[in-house]
Amino acid sequence: MKKKYLLLIVVLLLSSFVLGACQQATEEPVEETEEPVVEETEESMEPEYLWTTNLREAIAAAIDREVIVDRVFEGRNVPAYHMVPVGYPYATQPFFDKYGTRDLDMAISLLEAEGYTADNPFVFDLWFPPEHYGTTTADVMQVIKEQLEETGLIVVNLNSMNWAEYVDGFVAGDLPFFMLGWFPDFADPENWLSPFASCLQSPDNGVNYCNEEMDSLLQSAAASADPAERESLYQQIGELYAEEVPTIPLFWEPEFVSYRTGVEGVVVGPPFEFNYDVLSFGDDADPASGNTDTIIIGTTDEVNSLDASDAYATHDWEIIKNTGAALLSYTPGTSELIPGAAAAMPEVSDDGLTYTFTLRDNLAFADGTPVSAQNYVDSWNRLNTLEGQVSGLIQLYVESVEAVDDLTVAYHLKDTFGFFPALSATAPFVVTNPATFVEDEIVQFPDVLDGIGPYRMVSHSVGEQMVLEANPEYFGEAPLIPNVIIRYFADPTTMSNAVESGEIDVAWRTLGPVEAVRLQEVDGVTVDTVDAPALRYMVFNHTYEVQE
């Protein structure tokens, strides 16, 4: 009898292996067989690229974002008519201006001009990752397929593969047309445009787009520090973008923040910064911790690195900026730049290559060590030599850093970058405490964070919780709630139950739409929609060659 059961177990295990293998097999890309042929001919003749301007415009014209947002997201997401989000500096809506919400006739005539007919339709592969951007991705792709095929001149083959493979695929240039997401590094249009449309940066995102006119406009706009000039340049860039269609913006994915009655000061504005120091408890509050000195914030994010010279993830930056202060900062809830660790806005040299910051004279790390300009030079040297994850972003722009005197630090740039103030408000511009962040090593999981911000981190148990306390040395006003505990959840549903049951006060990233809608019905819990700058967009691989 027991043999029978053992046999049964073995059979079950084997069948699960086979099932797993089958599933893996179905996720495999179907193609990749024809490449050698193309390579042979490559040397003898000019490569013929698949995506002509007409085809890109036709696809841009055929997509209806309003329908996608309504059908898949019940109107929660915001249609994107440009790569730069509304509410941020110099945002325009060029795709709306050129194509309206949709222009099917334009799409059809463009396709006909390319010689496609109902009998000889334009056939291509559309790729997407099935899980990385949520399970709704497949629905979005299905709607796009339907919309494109409505022209009667297009046949779309939908394909998906898991994220790890997908990234390899598009970086290697194997995918002709695919979907991606973008979250900005700093709040300036430069960071929503150059990564996709500049000759230098677009290959990293699999776009491989290069156009001289676009490049020179992007460079001029990035170089200028004059708001009026930048506005006009970004207007032109927008128009050219809609004509050239390096990528197609689809929609902005909102985030949700949910908090219990009595929690006040939950403001997440355009630069997507959540400042813990302005949170407070009202009279009607019933804090999860049982006292008004401590607030508990839940998240499903994970800590990757708390070293400002290395960290390159949203949650890490949030912790670094709440326990530190970048040179510049934002008025909470707005994209208005204000002095942070610097006493005033920077002075720009006549050639636009040097930004000089005067530091506040009362800066000190939470352990009492005073901060001088030399600390900023040391922080830069660490970032530059240790080659952490974020170093590439900063090295793209900064040439060197110099301590002019104790309280004056000068950033020499590689070129004129008018957006440098926005960059200097990011986490890599938070000065690191040499007591923790030693010169020759990246310290991703420090025991404590004694920075210069409103809070200091006193303990961190990975995957469980992090404890922050008010920093006695902070130069600004003391936080309204002296203690913050970040609770790490594995699952958004559990986190939403936790805010409902009062185990946490605030449920922050990433509360999915399903949980947000459910929590809206719960008494004693408020749900706010946060306009996050998280873009979903379609990418044309501009150097994808016509396959025979």
Next chain:
Amino acid sequence: MSSSLRRFLITRILLTIPMVLILVTMIFFIMRVLPGDPIRSQLGPRVSEEQADALRERLGLNRPLYIQYFDFLWDMVTLDFGTALTQGERPIRDELGERLPATIELTIPAIAITALIGILSGAFAAKNRKKPIDYSIRLLSIAIYSIPIFFMGLIFQIIFAVRIPILPLSGRMDTLLLTQFESITNFYVIDAILTGNWPALRSALTHLIMPSITLGLALTGVFVRLTRVNMIEMLQSDFITAGRARGIPERRLVYKHALRNTFIPILTLLGLQFAILLAGAVLTETTFSWPGVGRYLVDRIELRDYTAVQATIGVFALFVALISLLMDIIYALIDPRIRY
């Protein structure tokens, strides 16, 4: 310990070495054959190809494969495991040191619940064969077995933590208590006892109730059926009939004599299930935000974190080998007929 048992044990322990070696070698190569790499999986297109190469160089991923393989074997032998490649490049020994105790602390009560409920109700059903209670137990065991584990967890959460808040919803300990808690072994229950921190002990135990019941219940179905079938067979055997003829009370016959003799197949399954439990804990760990090793493993496979996956599976393998060894020893102890 008899010399034959000692010889058996030594052979078994020695056999564990090639077993674990084959497994980790397979994992080493399978992980690398899979498309995708740790740099791109984590950072996507946010780093340029040159920077990705620099990161690969720093992490030692551009070294020849055989060198990586022998380094990895050496790391396993020295129980060093190296550092993870993603999510902060921490030493894997630290990561497992934090997470493995959490999983073990969850699986031990879970297996106890499985065994207790499964075996007792199986025996009870066998005793009342073909009576309504027998049918009810069998039906219920199949029903519970069919419910997805995370769904059962969610239902428990909604009932016992949200609607009737008598149990904590998630995590291993109350948030505020945890800020002051001194963890020595990362087994919170043990740590609380060692430090004499009674509120923490209470909190750790109450936090264990829902996840361990969820995980434990999910597997009871198999035990109910296995015990029942073996018991029915046992209850028809000659020595039970002889016992009945001698007037030994039925309860004693069932729960002492018959049940004891069905323990061999049950123990075999218990050993096997423990391995499944370790892996199955991932769903429970996710639902209850339990910072264990199951969840860790799945995350790291997604991220193609070669070193973390290799080390975790290696440790799992050692663990399972240890459990099955333990089972073999217990066989010999409970059944005098088994000789090694």
